[in-house]
Amino acid sequence: MTKTLEAFLHEGLASLKEQGLYNTIDVLEAHNGPIIKINGRELINLASNNYLGFANRDELKAADQAATQKWGVGAGAVRPINGTLQIHQDLEAKIAEFKGTEAAIAFQSGFNCNMGAISAVMTKNDAILSDELNHASIIDGCRLSGAKIIRIKHQDMADLEEKAKAATESGLYEKVMYITDGVFSMDGDVANLPEAVKIAEKYQLITYVDDAHGSGVMGHGKGTVKHFGLQDKIDFQMGTLSKAIGVVGGYVAGTQELIDWLKVRGRPFLFSTSLTPGSVAACITALDLIMAHPEYVDQLWENADYFKAKLKAVGFKVAKSETPITPVILGDEQLTQKFSQALVANGVYAKPIVFPTVPLGTGRIRNMPSATHTKAMLDEAVTVYEKVGRELGII
Known part of the structure; x- marks a missing residue:
């Protein structure tokens, strides 16, 4: 029964x-x-992700209010139709400047980011090497892609190399990605990106770093990838706009071609209404504050x-x-x-x-x-x- x-x-x-x-x-x-x-x-x-106290900062509230007065409380549509306001482009340019990349794309949340970005590039013909302690949104994004998920022992570079070698030499997969948190949110340890990049270059892996807890914290605020000086070596720099930034949303920073692809294949970007203008203005202000102070x-x-x-x-x-x-x-x-x-x-x-x-x-x-x-x-x-x-x- x-x-x-x-x-x-x-x-x-x-x-x-x-x-x-x-x-x-x-x-x-x-x-x-x-x-x-x-x-x-x-x-x-002692339970908040509001690392810098920006969630209630006067400058961000003022920016939010001014943008709401100018642009309205909502964008009115999804980004590809007519929900892309000039202020959305301003935010993406600011994120790219902040992360040291050619371009960036803003999503409605960090979870949406991982759901959309991973599945936009990886398919059932591919494999993803994923640290066993990665965030739930990474796990779900990997599952949604349909790719073969290969768990990597936490921060174990020998295990990563062994499985990268096996996956790339098997002839079973068109592409292989290595994905890791930049900062692991439950233990606070930092990904060994220098060694991971060496392995990725050796086996031609796509590299993806979820820096939700690194942006605004590591690398003088610019993130874990910047902390190690690897902004030219990591294909996807993903982060949130809701923790140290203090507002809401997520982003991926990378090459112009990658961002162009995500804007036509990232399903949360395509099918969810845009970030509110007020939130976008507050995010821009937060990034300016971090870079200036x-x-x-x-x-x-x-x-x-x-x-x-x-x-x-x-x-x-x-x-x-x-x-x-x-x-x-x-x-x-x-x-x-x-x-x-x-x-x-x-x-x-x-x-x-x-x-x-x-x-x-x-x-x-x-x-x-x-x-x-x-x-x-x-x-x-x-x-x-x-x-x-x-x-x-x-x-």
């Missing part, structure tokens, strides 16, 4: 809750900054290094992060949920990250210090961490 939808949902939700894998969604009562308000309480916010990125790193050192000093196990992402590894899923709840009860908002976002048994609290946190806020957060850690017998 088949299962009803009601039975499937009831059993599934009960199972998730029993395993500690069900996350509730909290509603913010004011903007998403270093301090947030939930249910009337002010909490130190390296001190904003410097402040982010200073705060992140300070917070990590303080957590380690009181006895917490912090993953080997090379970026501001600061995961405190707890392991057990139920313990991770309980720890997060205790943090919130004591005034620190930091979310539990459990399976399927990370492997079973590697539950963690993922902390995201920003450029707009004060040292006093971070000190208070560490004091709460120490209190909860001792109460739960972790330190």
Whole structure:
């Protein structure tokens, strides 16, 4: 007998809750900054991707409002029909300048970007070498392409070379792509792009870097590819406009021919209404600020290094992060949920990250210090961490 939808949902939700894998969604009562308000309480916010604090910055709000007055609240159509306003072209030119490439294309989100860009180039006749810890949007984009997906052990360059050699010499595939996050969002480690590029050149691999958590953070803000000086070696530089940039959207930067191709074959670009003019103007302003004021990125790193050192000093196990992402590894899923709840009860908002976002048994609290946190806020957060850690017998 088949299962009803009601039975499937009831059993599934009960199972998730029993395993500690069900996350509730909290509603913010004011903007998403270093301090947030939930249910009337002010909490130190360590859960946001708003790295530079741009989501509520006055310059971005002013740019959004001015563009809305000039262009309207929406573009009115998909980009290929008549939804491309001059301001969209201005944004893409600014992204290309920012990333050091010939051209760029803006999508409606980072997820759309990976869904559209990968499947626009890779087909069932191809193979994709994909790091096993790549973001869900990469995994789904690879699946949508129909290409053979070959998992690469995380950051294992020997495994990459072995599988690149096998794939390219097999005669089974027309094209082979290597795709990786620039910064891995759950651990904070950075892709070994210099070695990956050497292997890619040796085996003529297409290279694709998802730099969602690197743009505005690595390479003086210009990203992980720029950090390694490899902007001429990476075919696809993908990033978001919703994290350090503080607004919404995604992009791919690369050669003019690549961008021309994505504009006629990237399905989310072709079939979703354009980014709003206000959002586009805010993104342009954010990119200008990052390029003109390296001190904003410097402040982010200073705060992140300070917070990590303080957590380690009181006895917490912090993953080997090379970026501001600061995961405190707890392991057990139920313990991770309980720890997060205790943090919130004591005034620190930091979310539990459990399976399927990370492997079973590697539950963690993922902390995201920003450029707009004060040292006093971070000190208070560490004091709460120490209190909860001792109460739960972790330190």
